[in-house]
Amino acid sequence: MRIKYVIVGAGLAGITMAERIATQLHERVLVIEKRGHIAGNVYDEYDDAGIMVQRYGPHTFHTDDKEVFDYICQYAEWHEYQHRVLSYVDGNFVPMPISLETINQLYNMNLSQDEMDDFIESRRVPVDEVRTSEDVVLSQAGEDLYEKFFKHFTKKQWGVWPSELDKSVISRIPFRRNRDTRYFTDRYQGNPRGGFTKMCRRMLDHPEIKVLLNTDYKEVIGDLDYETLIYTGPVDYYFDHCYGKLKYRSIKFVFETHDCESYQPVASTRWPQDYDYTRITEFKKMYGQKSEKTTILKEIPCDGDEPFYTFPTAEWRVLAQRYRALAAKEEGVVFLGRLAEYRYYDMDDVVKRALDCFGKLKLARESREATS
Numbered sequence: 001m002r003i004k005y006v007i008v009g010a011g012l013a014g015i016t017m018a019e020r021i022a023t024q025l026h027e028r029v030l031v032i033e034k035r036g037h038i039a040g041n042v043y044d045e046y047d048d049a050g051i052m053v054q055r056y057g058p059h060t061f062h063t064d065d066k067e068v069f070d071y072i073c074q075y076a077e078w079h080e081y082q083h084r085v086l087s088y089v090d091g092n093f094v095p096m097p098i099s100l101e102t103i104n105q106l107y108n109m110n111l112s113q114d115e116m117d118d119f120i121e122s123r124r125v126p127v128d129e130v131r132t133s134e135d136v137v138l139s140q141a142g143e144d145l146y147e148k149f150f151k152h153f154t155k156k157q158w159g160v161w162p163s164e165l166d167k168s169v170i171s172r173i174p175f176r177r178n179r180d181t182r183y184f185t186d187r188y189q190g191n192p193r194g195g196f197t198k199m200c201r202r203m204l205d206h207p208e209i210k211v212l213l214n215t216d217y218k219e220v221i222g223d224l225d226y227e228t229l230i231y232t233g234p235v236d237y238y239f240d241h242c243y244g245k246l247k248y249r250s251i252k253f254v255f256e257t258h259d260c261e262s263y264q265p266v267a268s269t270r271w272p273q274d275y276d277y278t279r280i281t282e283f284k285k286m287y288g289q290k291s292e293k294t295t296i297l298k299e300i301p302c303d304g305d306e307p308f309y310t311f312p313t314a315e316w317r318v319l320a321q322r323y324r325a326l327a328a329k330e331e332g333v334v335f336l337g338r339l340a341e342y343r344y345y346d347m348d349d350v351v352k353r354a355l356d357c358f359g360k361l362k363l364a365r366e367s368r369e370a371t372s
């Protein structure tokens with residue numbers, strides 16, 4: 001059977017493309033997914049305690065892009081939620097990102113916005129040439145904030161010290177001069193009621209979309225007769241690692257269910273100083289779920305096979321660029337999403353990329369039809 005469009009990967013990138021092709025072009029689409037479920041890294045489900053959890057780390061949707069928001073709202077009712085993060089520093093929780101509130105709570109002061117500028121200015125360490133991420137933080141925030149918030153957190157997150165990371169990794173320290181303690185300041189933010197997987201299931205619920213789970217695309221692609229391949233898997237895997245493997249940072253996820261209504265003050269806490277984990281997430285606070293139990297997730301970054309974060313150094317950027325050059329020459333294949341493009345994308349970026357990609361695909365098809 002001939003299928004015009006084959007999509008590798010049932011994450012947000014692949015699912016958005018499948019939805020557009022089926023509903024706008026009225027063409028049949030086959031989505032091939034190697035995991036046993038759809039939704040990629042935004043996969044969520046109810047655990048044994050009846051708490052909605054996100055299996056691949058905490059996700060909150062946030063965007064300023066109305067087109068993207070309106071698009072996903074077709075498939076989700078919204079639990080409006082403002083994400084707040086507290087950082088556990090010197091034995092107390094303080095708001096993150098660093099704001100006037102953080103500085104005042106940390107140093108037990110009551111500075112105004114202008115006084116905060118003077119305070120930060122007085123802490124800065126002069127650095128002759130800013131080369132590393134350590135230089136960036138020291139020159140913008142000074143020794144104490146560097147030690148408390150950045151030095152050990154970076155080591156846990158990436159396995160290397162900020163002094164070993166290029167300055168571009170931490171190019172600017174976001175200081176909020178005001179008292180806004182939200183983590184994201186985008187106009188639209190929240191989580192879909194019933195979860196991201198439910199939203200993705202609705203997007204795929206179309207007679208022209210077929211999904212093949214538990215299948216690596218390389219097992220079946222040779223048997224398929226298709227016109228366009230939309231590839232959202234790892235770009236180096238597509239090319240059989242011909243230039244070597246791209247580096248990713250992986251995460252060990254440790255879930256715990258506790259017999260208490262609330263485990264921590266907010267949904268997300270960061271642990272820059274103590275323990276091996278970087279974050280604890282209490283999911284029910286993100287979904288507004290009520291229960292006498294609660295499930296939390298501790299994230300321990302590590303080197304591992306499951307790719308989560310693209311590695312933010314020049315070496316891997318250069319290698320990714322070599323793969324991108326190969327990808328650009330590949331006829332009839334669209335490389336899309338965080339793995340295929342080796343870029344960190346938030347969910348709204350990925351949906352936007354997919355909508356733009358679909359726009360180009362549609363245009364190319366219309367011009368082909370006009371000339372034939």
Ligand SMILES: Cc1cc2nc3c(=O)[nH]c(=O)nc-3n(C[C@H](O)[C@H](O)[C@H](O)COP(=O)(O)OP(=O)(O)OC[C@H]3O[C@@H](n4cnc5c(N)ncnc54)[C@H](O)[C@@H]3O)c2cc1C
Binds near residue numbers: 008042059217338
């Ligand atoms: C820990 C963490 C937290 C995050 N938090 C947020 C957040 O709060 N807000 C936000 O906006 N974004 C967040 N993100 C980013 C978000 O996860 C991504 O934007 C989004 O998941 C990318 O979608 P994707 O389709 O590109 O990739 P994926 O979701 O990874 O989808 C790719 C799919 O391809 C499949 N695949 C790979 N290889 C093959 C193969 N050979 N054959 C078949 N299938 C294959 C994979 O199994 C996967 O399902 C976070 C990311 C991480 C890692």
